[in-house]
Amino acid sequence: MKRFGRLTNLIGLIIALPAIYLFFCWKLPSFRSLDNVETIGRQSVITVLVALGLTYVIVAAGIDLSVGSVVAFSCVAVALAVKAGIAPWIAALIGIGLGTLAGAINGVLITKLRVVPFIVTLGSLSLFRGAAKGLGNEQSVYPQSTWLNNILDALDKGERWKIFPVGVWITIAFAVFTGWVLRYTRFGRHVVAVGSNEQAARLCGVPIDRIKISVYTISGFFAGLAGLMAFSRLTIGDPTTAVGLELDGIAAVVVGGASLNGGEGSILGTVLGALIMETLRSGASQWPLPNWVQEIVIGAIIVMAVALDRFRKK
Amino acid sequence: MSFLNLTDVSKRFGATVALDRVSLSAEAGEIHAIVGENGSGKSTLMRILAGAIKADSGTMELGGQPYHPHSPIHARKAGIAMIHQELSICGHLSIAENIVLGVEDARGGILKVARIRERAQQALSALGHGDLDPDLPAKSLPLAMQQVVEIARSVAERSRLVILDEPTSSLTEADIEHLFSVMRLLKQSGCTILYISHFLNEIHEICDRLTVLRDGQMVGGREVAGISDEEIVKLMVGRDIDEMYPRSARTPGEPILELDHLAGVEKPHSASLSLRRGEVLGIAGLNGSGRTEMLRAVFGLDKVQSGQIRVASYSGLAGPARRWRQGVGLLSENRKEEGLLLNMSIAENIDMAGLDKVVVSPSQQEARAAKWIETVRVKCQSAHQNVGELSGGNQQKVAIARMLRQDVDVLMMDEPTRGIDVGSKEQIYRLIDELALRGKAVLMVSSYLPELLGTCDRIAVMSKGVLSEPIPVASATQESLMKLAVGQ
Numbered sequence: 001m002k003r004f005g006r007l008t009n010l011i012g013l014i015i016a017l018p019a020i021y022l023f024f025c026w027k028l029p030s031f032r033s034l035d036n037v038e039t040i041g042r043q044s045v046i047t048v049l050v051a052l053g054l055t056y057v058i059v060a061a062g063i064d065l066s067v068g069s070v071v072a073f074s075c076v077a078v079a080l081a082v083k084a085g086i087a088p089w090i091a092a093l094i095g096i097g098l099g100t101l102a103g104a105i106n107g108v109l110i111t112k113l114r115v116v117p118f119i120v121t122l123g124s125l126s127l128f129r130g131a132a133k134g135l136g137n138e139q140s141v142y143p144q145s146t147w148l149n150n151i152l153d154a155l156d157k158g159e160r161w162k163i164f165p166v167g168v169w170i171t172i173a174f175a176v177f178t179g180w181v182l183r184y185t186r187f188g189r190h191v192v193a194v195g196s197n198e199q200a201a202r203l204c205g206v207p208i209d210r211i212k213i214s215v216y217t218i219s220g221f222f223a224g225l226a227g228l229m230a231f232s233r234l235t236i237g238d239p240t241t242a243v244g245l246e247l248d249g250i251a252a253v254v255v256g257g258a259s260l261n262g263g264e265g266s267i268l269g270t271v272l273g274a275l276i277m278e279t280l281r282s283g284a285s286q287w288p289l290p291n292w293v294q295e296i297v298i299g300a301i302i303v304m305a306v307a308l309d310r311f312r313k314k
Numbered sequence: 315m316s317f318l319n320l321t322d323v324s325k326r327f328g329a330t331v332a333l334d335r336v337s338l339s340a341e342a343g344e345i346h347a348i349v350g351e352n353g354s355g356k357s358t359l360m361r362i363l364a365g366a367i368k369a370d371s372g373t374m375e376l377g378g379q380p381y382h383p384h385s386p387i388h389a390r391k392a393g394i395a396m397i398h399q400e401l402s403i404c405g406h407l408s409i410a411e412n413i414v415l416g417v418e419d420a421r422g423g424i425l426k427v428a429r430i431r432e433r434a435q436q437a438l439s440a441l442g443h444g445d446l447d448p449d450l451p452a453k454s455l456p457l458a459m460q461q462v463v464e465i466a467r468s469v470a471e472r473s474r475l476v477i478l479d480e481p482t483s484s485l486t487e488a489d490i491e492h493l494f495s496v497m498r499l500l501k502q503s504g505c506t507i508l509y510i511s512h513f514l515n516e517i518h519e520i521c522d523r524l525t526v527l528r529d530g531q532m533v534g535g536r537e538v539a540g541i542s543d544e545e546i547v548k549l550m551v552g553r554d555i556d557e558m559y560p561r562s563a564r565t566p567g568e569p570i571l572e573l574d575h576l577a578g579v580e581k582p583h584s585a586s587l588s589l590r591r592g593e594v595l596g597i598a599g600l601n602g603s604g605r606t607e608m609l610r611a612v613f614g615l616d617k618v619q620s621g622q623i624r625v626a627s628y629s630g631l632a633g634p635a636r637r638w639r640q641g642v643g644l645l646s647e648n649r650k651e652e653g654l655l656l657n658m659s660i661a662e663n664i665d666m667a668g669l670d671k672v673v674v675s676p677s678q679q680e681a682r683a684a685k686w687i688e689t690v691r692v693k694c695q696s697a698h699q700n701v702g703e704l705s706g707g708n709q710q711k712v713a714i715a716r717m718l719r720q721d722v723d724v725l726m727m728d729e730p731t732r733g734i735d736v737g738s739k740e741q742i743y744r745l746i747d748e749l750a751l752r753g754k755a756v757l758m759v760s761s762y763l764p765e766l767l768g769t770c771d772r773i774a775v776m777s778k779g780v781l782s783e784p785i786p787v788a789s790a791t792q793e794s795l796m797k798l799a800v801g802q
């Protein structure tokens with residue numbers, strides 16, 4: 001019981017995900033193939049990556065509304081770099097690096113100006129979106145084709161053994177790594193401490209500002225990486241991509257059991273939360289349910305999942 | 315040479331002298347009590363020791379070395395652990411993680427989980443709690459055990475001086491016994507403990523020596539064995555009524571506010587009283603004894619668990635809006651956050667409880683307010699001025715004017731003179747006297763005993779959530795009230 005204590009917190013999600021998947025398999029023959037699992041995986045990558053970073057921010061009792069804009073900014077930056085003839089892997093690093101920088105700026109503003117995270121990132125939501133549009137001169141950037149376009153491509157028949165394209169594997173690797181860091185490193189425990197009781201953490205000598213800047217930087221890093229994935233999927237640099245993505249990310253984190261008051265939340269929960277929503281979205285569009293029904297269902301699931309979680313904890 | 319030596323430590327906050335040449339010494343392996351009334355300077359002294367604030371002058375020595383902490387971390391590294399009344403526990407972390415928080419064993423940032431668990435286990439065992447599972451989340455523990463976890467933190471760090479600030483105020487009898495056995499184990503290991511408490515029986519049970527503070531000065535330090543409660547209380551109170559309080563001859567009328575075994579969810583546990591027209595009834599007691607909670611329960615701000623409330627002909631519970639209409643007003647102890655709307659005008663503040671019109675005309679409102687400003691003598695430019703710009707005393711008068719504007723019959727005042735100048739205090743005492751003469755009933759909570767003795771007709775004492783029978787003021791003394799307050 002003690003050993004599985006953390007898993008029992010997620011038991012609802014662990015049951016819900018296969019249940020939802022099996023429900024759609026029963027209703028939709030097209031849902032039953034391995035291809036479809038791959039598709040859901042590919043479609044989840046961007047939300048999951050953003051939600052990984054957001055988990056750190058939210059566990060530390062913060063919030064980051066700017067991630068959608070940072071994704072667009074990074075996406076345009078990668079496209080421009082490729083178009084300028086820079087080697088694809090350097091273009092990728094530029095996108096990720098700019099995203100990380102954007103997150104670090106958020107963190108420094110929040111800690112040094114002593115402005116609450118909601119306001120700072122509400123401002124930078126607009127700021128980075130504007131920067132993305134300016135960078136692309138208010139239109140999409142069309143670079144030549146490189147291998148970056150294939151990170152998230154559906155696999156060919158001969159490559160079935162890989163199960164997922166490399167972009168999905170990168171995401172899985174980062175999920176495992178961030179989950180481990182949050183649980184088993186001093187940094188990860190300090191993130192939880194800051195979110196749980198900032199005063200107590202300060203009295204114990206936890207470097208509060210450094211932890212806060214770090215979590216926003218991590219969030220920026222993952223938004224940058226998600227921007228690279230967005231570029232790969234779109235094959236263009238679209239400054240209007242990922243509008244509202246921050247809300248999908250936050251939803252995944254809270255459905256995964258995190259509290260916006262901080263201290264609570266896990267990477268496994270976040271990933272399950274994101275997958276549940278993406279599975280629902282995928283199933284609903286293959287059914288097909290009209291878009292407005294999908295949105296209502298997803299909205300209801302978010303509120304119900306969190307309400308059930310609170311009820312269980314009482 | 316003692317282990318801890320403080321010599322002539324002084325501290326001022328603006329014009330207020332919080333500590334005036336206080337000296338204190340404690341040996342290794344000694345439990346040393348610090349006693350004094352609210353505001354006597356105990357917490358200032360402890361905050362200086364724990365590095366939260368700096369002393370203006372004086373010297374401190376710890377283990378023969380000069381000790382002048384410049385931050386809480388510095389104090390912690392020097393071996394001082396402070397355990398606040400409000401616990402500093404991260405509920406979401408495990409017990410072990412809480413014990414090592416900030417000083418985790420790690421290599422390259424990766425926690426040595428087994429080593430941390432072992433250290434936590436050792437610290438808990440040293441306090442007689444080896445049975446606690448260090449992997450449990452801290453918030454799953456009851457409050458008393460969370461306190462043990464916090465003390466274990468100081469053991470794990472090998473602190474040489476542990477400061478406990480009113481640790482028993484929210485504990486049950488059994489938990490207190492338990493805490494004492496933990497403290498005795500600490501003492502045996504050579505640790506010095508500074509123990510702040512209001513409860514004299516606790517001091518007799520656990521402490522070796524005591525130091526008494528009064529108005530920022532040290533008025534006595536001696537062995538606990540051989541000193542009586544009377545002597546301690548006399549040292550704590552020991553001052554004369556140094557202000558003039560007007561008190562006309564009053565003849566109380568019929569009861570207007572009656573409480574019968576009123577109990578809130580946490581506090582009070584049982585409060586019964588009968589307040590009559592034309593009477594000033596004082597409520598004495600320590601901070602946190604349940605006085606404010608009693609007023610809040612009457613006013614419908616806190617939940618009532620059981621008991622009866624009767625206001626004139628109305629009986630039963632009611633929320634603030636109904637209470638105002640029934641003729642009951644509450645003056646909050648927290649003027650700035652709860653009592654007034656600082657960025658609104660004086661006129662709006664006075665009218666706030668009784669706006670019965672849908673459309674408000676500011677000019678009419680200000681004309682009405684002028685009369686009240688005159689009555690309570692608020693020093694201001696005009697009724698249009700923002701309350702936040704006034705001095706504390708004038709702000710308080712605006713809050714009182716609000717009750718007068720509603721023409722309430724029962725005025726519940728929580729610390730009406732806290733933090734205001736002497737001149738305003740005197741005006742408020744005179745106002746209370748006038749109100750009582752006009753047949754109003756005043757229920758006054760105060761921590762300042764001379765003020766209660768000077769203005770009230772009867773005084774009841776709240777101690778650990780239980781309200782005593784009111785004592786006629788003629789037969790009450792500071793000593794007798796203090797004894798009741800500390801639970802003798």
